[in-house]
Amino acid sequence: PDVTVTITMDGVFINDAQVTVADLTADNGVVHVIDAVLLPPAPPTTTVVDVIVNSPDHELLEAAVGAAGLVDALSADGPFTVFAPTDAAVTALVEALEITAEDLLALENLGDILKYHVVAGEAMSTDLSDGQMIATLLGPDVTVTINEEGVFINNAQVTVADIEADNGVVHVIDAVLLPPAPPTNTILDVIQNSPEHMLLAAAVDAAGLAGALSGEDTLTVFAPTDAAITALVEALEITPADLLALETLGDILKYHVVAGLAMSTDLSDGQMIATLLGPDVTVTINEEGVFINDAQVTVADIMADNGVVHVIDAVLLPPTDNVEEAKASVQLMPNPATDVVRIGGLQGNANVVIRDLAGRMVLNNDNAGQLFNISHLGAGTYVVSVTQEGVTATTKLVVR
Incomplete structure (x- = not known):
């Protein structure tokens, strides 16, 4: 790194140190005495964001990190582990979704998608194991698979591993990681x-x-x-x-x-x-x-x-003929009724069973004729079964 010379009425300065004695010659050079120690500047830092920005294969990822407002977060101390999909991977997703890159950058959940690619802490390739589950900044885990074909994060293969940065490490992957859909509660x-x-x-x-x-x-x-x-x-x-x-x-x-x-x-x-x-x-x-x-x-x-x-605690039965008889046709008149009901088309006597909607039997008459009394029943909806000569017909009765 350079030092900066400043000459003013107060004297000559090297950075912030003043030259107090100049031009002490020696056989192999010259010495200038200064009144302060010169401290070299700190070396430039390289963050995981810098790794992405400086990669020609991650221009779309760089744009996405910027659009999602995550530059400052990923430039912090960390450490972070970033699984970085290439431009080819992002382009493949865009084409599969039949959208444009601009559409992708405008997605409301873009930040969530990117956070699913980031893990808190530094996970070098040697720290990964087959079947390992790693929590992401988004929350849901990614799964590590290691086999004879290579290392995979979910279904994305790691193509370049262990690109180190001052605040973490970047692993290049060949597909975009899509977070699982949140559980529904419809x-x-x-x-x-x-x-x-x-x-x-x-x-x-x-x-x-x-x-x-x-x-x-x-x-x-x-x-x-x-x-x-x-x-x-x-x-x-x-x-x-x-x-x-x-x-x-x-x-x-x-x-x-x-x-x-x-x-x-x-x-x-x-x-x-x-x-x-x-x-x-x-x-x-x-x-x-x-x-x-x-x-x-x-x-x-x-x-x-x-x-x-x-x-x-009971099934609601529609008040019209929307509900057809389940087994056979029977007609009750009048319906709704208050005291007496006539069974239409009945020849001779029949067995009449009436149940409420909780299934409780409220009437069982083995020798009912065409007319039967329901005045003792409370207002409500009932199911009437009429059996004659082995054939049962069922319908609904509304009592008022």
């Missing part, structure tokens, strides 16, 4: 992860509604438990497989879904809420709890990324 996830909703999960899948419940639209779902669905299946005298095969299964499920976010604090007594099927459900709030139609909310406000789930 309404579909809530249902699928609940041990009490295995039948509902199967029904959602069978009805082709998984996409809707895992999409971006905000929804509220009233989710009947397995016990509730089992009670309905038993009341209908069908199997779960029969239920999943119903043509109107999708309509039944849509009657459990409301557009928008309806927290328990948003519900009020007597409130009518339109479902995705169309018809409203009715909210009742009393000293016993919160009810959706006749189903009680047993667990409220299970939050999801795209809405909320309320667990209910």
Whole structure:
């Protein structure tokens, strides 16, 4: 490094040291006496950023580090280990995504992608072992694989190892490392992860509604438990497989879904809420709890990324003919009813069984005629099974 000579009225200076005696000649040169020690400048530092900037194979990575605002962070003391994808690797990703390099630099998660290439601490190639999991600055681990083909970080091969810098080390890799997608917690996830909703999960899948419940639209779902669905299946005298095969299964499920976010604090007594099927459900709030139609909310406000789930203890049956009879056709008149119901088309006597939506039998008449009394039943929705000559017909009855 150079020294700087300054000459002023005060004298001659070498850097900041003044010459106090000049021109002491010797056989092999000259000596100037100065009043301070000259300290050489510190050698220039080389950071992991400098390694990237000075590499002709990492111009796109250099641009990305700048665009993501990570230059200062990676120029700090560290130490850092950087897995540096080449321009060819970045270009391959851009082409695969069918975007431009400018689009890549504008990505909102560009910083996260880059942090997934950086490890705190200095990890030389000799420090790596097969199967090793290393936490990145982003959080998720990268996996080291060492085999006869070389060293790999996830699926990217290390092509140049151990480029040392003052604040860490750089390993060149031949592919961009993409961080794993963050775990989701959609309404579909809530249902699928609940041990009490295995039948509902199967029904959602069978009805082709998984996409809707895992999409971006905000929804509220009233989710009947397995016990509730089992009670309905038993009341209908069908199997779960029969239920999943119903043509109107999708309509039944849509009657459990409301557009928008309806927290328990948003519900009020007597409130009518339109479902995705169309018809409203009715909210009742009393000293016993919160009810959706006749189903009680047993667990409220299970939050999801795209809405909320309320667990209910009974299946909601639509108030129209959207629900077809599961096994055979039977007509009740009037329906809704208050005291007496007539069974249309019945010849002679039949066995009539009425169950509530919890599966409890509330009437069993072996010799019912065309008319039967329901005045003792409370208001609500019931499942009526009529059996005559070995044939059972099932339908829904609304009591007011």
